[in-house]
Amino acid sequence: MSEVEMELDDKGQGSFYIYENNERIAKMVFGISGDKLTVYHTEVEPEDEGEGLAKDLLANMVSYARKNKLKVIPLCPFVAAQFKRNSKEYEDIWEK
16 A cells, blocks of 8 residues: 555645655545535546545545544545445444
């Protein structure tokens, strides 16, 4: 698994991201309001697709949501698809 880092500002806007050689190669943009974490977008640089980076971001976001008792609103098509495909795995945090 690639090392995933997180940034979160004081307004609740943030991202999980992965850097390689000082370049960001993947990111997941989200916002937190109250007990809800809304995922807006996941993006992997085209040359780095197929390496599981989006799933690494997803795993970190899910871990963060569980640790902080947040419900996830998956507006991002990638996250929504993963939640639907593996609904039992995410039912404890999925805000439907």
